[in-house]
Amino acid sequence: MTGGVISTVIFDLDGTLLYTLEDLTDSTNFALDEFGYPKRTIDEVKSFVGNGVSLLIERSIPDGKNNPNFEKCLLKFKEHYSNNMYNKTKPYDGIIDLLTKLKQNNYNIAVVSNKFDEAVKSLVDKYFKNYVDIAVGQRENIEKKPAPDSVNEVIRTLNVEREECIFVGDSEVDIETAANAGIPCLSVTWGYKTIDFLYKHGASTLIYSPDDIWEMV
Secondary structure (H helix, E strand, O other): OOOOOOEEEEEEEEEEEEEEEHHHHHHHHHHHHOOOOOOOOOOHHHHHHHOOOOHHHHHHEEEEEEEEHHHHHHHHHHHHHHHHOOOEEEEOOOOOHHOOOHHHHEEEEEEEEEEEEEHHHHHHHHHHOOOOOOEEEEEEOOOOOOOOOHHHHHHHHHOOOOOHEEEOOOOOHHHHHHHHHHOOOOEOOOOOHHHHHHHHHOOOOOOOOOHHHHHHO
């Protein structure tokens, strides 16, 4: 499927490597509650994630960005999440085993995410410190996915060829990101989107367990 030798596996974070949904929901509802707004269900938050925390709050708060408290609510979310992002978050079953195999076989491992850069680096440092070579989150001069900026940053930093890379993610944003970066995408089925949704949004290769990723590379 890849058409060549793969040296570098680039992973999305939320819904791909880490189950983060409950902590994201808790921080969203903390921020909303600070301003007296209705809380969101975990299923609602699940449908809102994937495009960065700014859009998560825009989708969660009444009237979105037109709400005069939007920026304050976003700041409250970031403050709360920074202090509570390890409460219920955990790697998906089989992920550590997969990363161990990849590292033992000299693959480069990267993480790119639309979560703010500080949180991405903190989560990667806590859960995957011994495995990940570079982690790139949303920050100045790095346009968020589906722009290819974060993938291009990985390729530049690791000094690898585009043809050596493969992308692994759980959403339509990841499918678009891989396409925009000119690399293949493996779409995992244990994340925050359904199989039907992934197919409707252009998924070409579905992955049902971390072991399947090992077989692909």
